[in-house]
Amino acid sequence: xxxxxxxxxxxxxxxxxxxxxxxxxxxxxxxxxxxxxxxxxxxxxxxxxxxxxxxxxxxxxxxxxxxxxxxxxxxxxxxxxxxxxxxxxxxxxxxxx
Amino acid sequence: xxxxxxxxxxxxxxxxxxxxxxxxxxxxxxxxxxxxxxxxxxxxxxxxxxxxxxxxxxxxxxxxxxxxxxxxxxxxxxxxxxxxxxxxxxxxxxxxxxxxxxxxxxxxxxxxxxxxxxxxxxxxxxxxxxxxxxxxxxxxxxxxxxxxxxxxxxxxxxxxxxxxxxxxxxxxxxxxxxxxxxxxxxxxx
Numbered sequence: 018x019x020x021x022x023x024x025x026x027x028x029x030x031x032x033x034x035x036x037x038x039x040x041x042x043x044x045x046x047x048x049x050x051x052x053x054x055x056x057x058x059x060x061x062x063x064x065x066x067x068x069x070x071x072x073x074x075x076x077x078x079x080x081x082x083x084x085x086x087x088x089x090x091x092x093x094x095x096x097x098x099x100x101x102x103x104x105x106x107x108x109x110x111x112x113x114x
Numbered sequence: 115x116x117x118x119x120x121x122x123x124x125x126x127x128x129x130x131x132x133x134x135x136x137x138x139x140x141x142x143x144x145x146x147x148x149x150x151x152x153x154x155x156x157x158x159x160x161x162x163x164x165x166x167x168x169x170x171x172x173x174x175x176x177x178x179x180x181x182x183x184x185x186x187x188x189x190x191x192x193x194x195x196x197x198x199x200x201x202x203x204x205x206x207x208x209x210x211x212x213x214x215x216x217x218x219x220x221x222x223x224x225x226x227x228x229x230x231x232x233x234x235x236x237x238x239x240x241x242x243x244x245x246x247x248x249x250x251x252x253x254x255x256x257x258x259x260x261x262x263x264x265x266x267x268x269x270x271x272x273x274x275x276x277x278x279x280x281x282x283x284x285x286x287x288x289x290x291x292x293x294x295x296x297x298x299x300x301x302x303x
Contacts, residue, residue, distance in 0.1 A: 027193050042175065055303055063297050078189050079287075088127075096290075099294055102156050106157065
């Protein structure tokens, strides 16, 4: 049995995840009726919020904080690689368009 | 940390991970598969930016956001079920698992409504490359949600710490994939 995060930490993490989701939605300007490309800072905020959410989910919900540094690095590295791919292609598409 | 103090002694590198180590093999392989699909989507978007941008307008990012909130709350319930089962509170564990499954079903209902709206508007997986990815990625994820719901139902019946930890790990992986999928398909434009 690994040491679990505890109810308090889980609730705080949940609140952070919910807040960051709403921040992403606001940052993506879903409130605007007209559809247009996001400013780069806004897209950057969406990606940063996504990365932080993924990190918290891995460390607290999946409880990887109790695992070895190698496993933490593997999972966090995979998420960073995936986000870098998403951000890179988005940037290339924006600059080319 | 000595080998015996680890959650799964005797499993080599997987000894330090909670729940059944084979589930972690599955989680890692699923993450790699989804990452490969994300890379394909990203590459395709670069070659057909205008088409992807125009098609993305047809999606409903509010519904996608609502589904994110639902799935994250469901993940909290599963994590609380793990806390409860480790404290030997089986009845409470089953209640949290039930809440989690209820929210998982709600996710499915919202997804089906979204699919229905798209089909009613004549948008199918064959409409164009973007919608091929949209339906492919979200349906593949949806299949994982259904499998996760079956796992949660199974561990509600056969409730033990290892079983609940194992199902919870899979459910959180489903959460994690959606967290990455949502901005990719719905938000970044």
